[in-house]
Amino acid sequence: MVEIISAQVERWPVAGAFIISRGAKTHVDVVVCTVGDGTHVGRGEGTAIYYEGESAESCAAAIAAYRGPLDRASVNRLMGRGAARNALDCALWDYEARRAGVPVWQLAGLAEPVAVPTAFTISLNDPAQMEADAQAAAVRGFALLKCKLTGEGDRERIAAVRRGAPGVRLIVDANESWAAMDIAAEAAALASLGVELIEQPIPHGREDMLADVRSSVPFCADESLHSREDLDRLAGFSAVNIKLDKAGGLTEALALSQAARARGLRIMVGCMLGTSLGIAPAFLLAQGADWVDLDGALLLAEDREGRLPVQNGMLMPGGLWGQADA
Incomplete structure (x- = not known):
């Protein structure tokens, strides 16, 4: 037992x-x-x-x-x-x-996983440092960067990131910091710099703030979304960031992804900071996602043995979690 x-x-x-x-x-x-x-x-x-x-x-x-x-x-x-x-x-x-x-993907009735490109996070900093960090990430092969913002000086930060990595795709994460801003104007300014997704601009519980906002850049719910119970509150969002720690495991995350797709929402699969042991289940969920942000282990000074392989910004199948015993 x-x-x-x-x-x-x-x-x-x-x-x-x-x-x-x-x-x-x-x-x-x-x-x-x-x-x-x-x-x-x-x-x-x-x-x-x-x-x-x-x-x-x-x-x-x-x-x-x-x-x-x-x-x-x-x-x-x-x-x-x-x-x-x-x-x-x-x-x-x-x-x-x-x-x-049998491996977990087979047990769950999923397709055999393949390599997926992951975003790499550019931490909040002054524009010059974010420019340098973006350039370094692009040199490492990351073609999608996720920039942390704060609601003040964000346009200058993204302009600097664009200078440092002119050829990459960009998404941004405001972490609930735009409540006092003209969200539509800020979104338009970032759109002109090539930003393709804005994550959680408003505080959790204030989802109504996006009801009348018109933006060419989709908004993605993060702190506003944990499990299927939250989907009814997300009228202003057209995408959701599913994280296993928020959902409470791979079981609920798979069901949440299916329910979100049924509503026409686009899917980001994200993570908290953690090792490859925590990233590996999310890697299965990330198959077919619109955006993948699974760099939690890549941001650590070291990872545990059996880490998920990464090559040129691509997360590769492998690691020690979810495999059949020999």
């Missing part, structure tokens, strides 16, 4: 600093859940949604406190969404695949 073996907190340093409008991070704490039956073992990783009040420690405690049946249906019914359920849900997917002798 499968049981929870452990739920442990690990700290991983960030390469330099990861800076957004809400502050800077020099490390990330993740919770790693391990389940097994004495023969087969599965692991899953979650990164706490800190703006929702989660911490890696509270997620580990929630996993340790779980007393329901250890199957994905029960876990998704009995645990609330968030990083704790994500770690446990993904550990169960990994365990089931190893026990069944």
